[in-house]
Amino acid sequence: MRILVVEDDQDLNRQIKTALSEAGYAVDCAFDGEEGHFLGDTEAYDAVILDLGLPTMDGLSILERWRREQRNMPVLILTARDRWSEKVAGMDAGADDYVAKPFHMEELLARIRALLRRQAGFASSEIECGPLRLDTRSARVTCDGAPVKLTSLEFRLLSYLMHHRGRVVPRMELVEHLYEQDFDRDSNTIEVFIGRLRKKIPAHLIETVRGLGYRLAEAGNGDQE
Known part of the structure; x- marks a missing residue:
């Protein structure tokens, strides 16, 4: 899963x-509005964390342009502003959720997990597929109750x-959503990782x-490569 963070505070x-x-x-x-808009408009993201107060182009304008351009990825806005009208404006512009600064990082992570679950049509924090279970809170995978050790990719x-x-x-699509922008992407590596997962x-x-491509099914009989 691939996420874009558009925030001009470099430490945050x-x-x-x-x-x-x-x-x-x-x-x-991305650290300014123009870069953030460009990445969100040209790259594939599962979710975006977008600050409203950005240089070169404010977050509200970015969000409005994305939605006009049919960029439908979930967007969580960050704002240090206290006025409720600005939060409403962000939601009306197409935001899916918001967090006000300062915030606890665990809250931000929980809201991102919720956005990704809703986007995929899941209500629970645990996703099951046959004997597999993915706990989105702990980022752990089990098979028939036993932990499965996986690399990050x-x-x-x-x-x-x-x-x-x-x-x-x-x-x-897997290549676009698994790798960061500056990663040397090669679709052939997907087959390698599929082979590792099957083991x-x-x-x-x-x-x-x-x-x-590939499909995860609860009881698959498909061809394997």
Whole structure:
């Protein structure tokens, strides 16, 4: 799962990125409005954390432009402003949630998890697929109750497939949502990570849909590569 953080306070931006990275997300950062708008308009993100008070272009304008351009990723706005009217304006412009500064990092993480669950159609913090269970709060995966040890990229891949279970996910979509912007992306590496996952969980759960991509199903009989 890939998240964009648009925040001009470099210390806070770094703190948010660290917390999100430790929670298992791929994170890109922008420090002004123009850079933030450009990344959100050209890259694929599962969620965006957007400060309202930004240089070069304010967060409200960015959000309004994204929504006009049919960029529908969930957006959580950050604001240090006390006036309730500005929070309402952000929600009316297309924000999905907000956090007022100062905030506890655990609250921010919990709200991001909730946005991602709702976007994928899940109400619970635990996502199940056959014997697999993903706890979005702890970023832990179990199979038949036993913990599954995964690398950070293996976890991101399995988490994305579980959030989109039952849907065929193209290889390039996985590439776009697993790696940070400056990572050397190669769609062939997805096959390597799929192979590694199949050695750690029941292999038949990850189906290869030839020419299209991969699908996580509760009882799969698909081809494997």
